[in-house]
Amino acid sequence: MQQKVAVIYQTQTPPARNGIIKPMKPGGYADSGADIAYSLRKQNIDVISPADEPGTEADLDWVFPDTAEGIQAAINKGADTIWLNTVLYDGHPIEKFIDAGIAVVGQIPKQVDIFDDKLVTNELLKNNHLPIPRSVLITHNNADTFKLNFGYPVVAKPIRGRGSQGVYLVNTPTELTDILADMFSSGDYGDALYAEEFLPGTEVTITVMPPGGYVIDGEVLEKDQHWSLPPVRRFNHANGIAPYNGTVAVIHNSEVLNDSELQTEAMIQLCQQCELAAKLVQSRAPIRIDCRANAQGENFLFDLNMKPNMTGASRPHRTDQDSLTALAARKIGWSFDDLISNMLKQSWRKDAQKIK
Known part of the structure; x- marks a missing residue:
């Protein structure tokens, strides 16, 4: 039976943890949520949306708020799978729905709460012999x-x-x-x-996908471990820092490494290190790890993102909005639609899928 999918977006700042605040993105990922929902509907997947006939350019026609009321409204309209295109945390309203058996696409909220703390994450990586600044x-x-x-x-x-x-x-x-x-x-x-x-060398971003079944080049492949999409090089930094994608679209300052670069020993090792990091944080959906080399060319993992941006060129007015993950996916032959459909294949229910 085909899944009925609703996408939720962030409506409020997560609660402070030990006096530390995670700032909210303006719009709460409603734009990428609408990109996802539009892509799913384009692929004839049953999308439950707040508007019965959502406007292509109207983000909020496509996505439900990530409140208990918003999630319940999606379920009342028939959704049996909730796409968590929002920032999660321990105590997020989605938890009671996960406990009740709803299927989700996204991370375990408690794990996100832990590993959104970059110092906690860095300590975990360091203790597992991964290179961090x-x-x-x-x-x-x-x-x-x-x-x-x-x-x-x-x-x-x-x-x-x-x-x-x-x-x-x-x-x-x-x-x-x-x-x-x-x-x-x-x-x-x-x-x-x-x-x-500060690491002055080349910066790359690596998206790591969770274990599961995927369709690549028309063939169904079972990945029993976390695995990397091809790394994406960042360039045209602003004062040494990659600019926010809301200011500069990533297609203007990012490119996937070429075949010879992907096959170097250093890049193969870096991908393996990122895959171990994804396993350590028990990711059940894509994560994005930003890496950079020091002056001697040694690579370090400097930023693990449990919620990578997932914008994509699915709607006609957003043809320049591919995210870093979408750019990487194109290197293995996936369109944004392919990326989204493969992410949907990794939906999970509580206790129904264990991370290996």
Whole structure:
């Protein structure tokens, strides 16, 4: 029996954790949610939407709010699968529906809550012998006394960040003091931040898919481990930092590595390291890991994103909106529609699918 799918989007900022705030994306991923729902409907998959006849360009016609009422409204209209195109956390309203047996596409909320904390994630990766940059925790209490065990330039970052929002390349102690003061006074990121050594080498983004059955080149393949899509190189950084995709569409500053680059020992090893990271955080949907080389060409995993952006060129007015994951998928022959249909194949119910 064909699934009846509803896509939900983020409607509120997640609760603070230990005084740390994850800022909300304007629009709460309604745009990518509409891209997903439109793609599914185009593929003759039964999409449940708030509007009976959604307008192609009207994002909110396609997606339900991620509140208990919004999710229940989708189920009342017939949805049996909820696509979690939202930021999850422990206590998110979707949890009671997962407990009740609804199928979902997306991550386990409790796991997202844990691993959205970049310092917790980095510690896990480090303990499993994965390469991460050196960093230092900075709070209101130690902002005047913390010590760097690495030199400038450094990168100042939110602990529960989202993409490049609030990420700054800092060249001097005075500049860092000023930026920290601004970030703390804004209240956008909570009571703690961190500074990380700046890696000046090539940056790539690697999307890691969960285990499951996939259709690639017309053939059904069973992947029994997490596996990587081809890495995507980032370029045209703004002051050393990849710009936010809402400012510069990623198709204008990103490209998939060519075949010879993909076959280098360093890139094969980096993909394997990202796959281990995905296993460690128990991902059940795509995650995106940003990696960068130091001056000696050694690669490091510097940012693991449990909720990668999933915009795509499915609607006619958004032909330049392929996400980094969609760009990577094209290298293995997947259109955005193929990516979305293969993601749907990985839907899961509580206790019905265990991560290997």
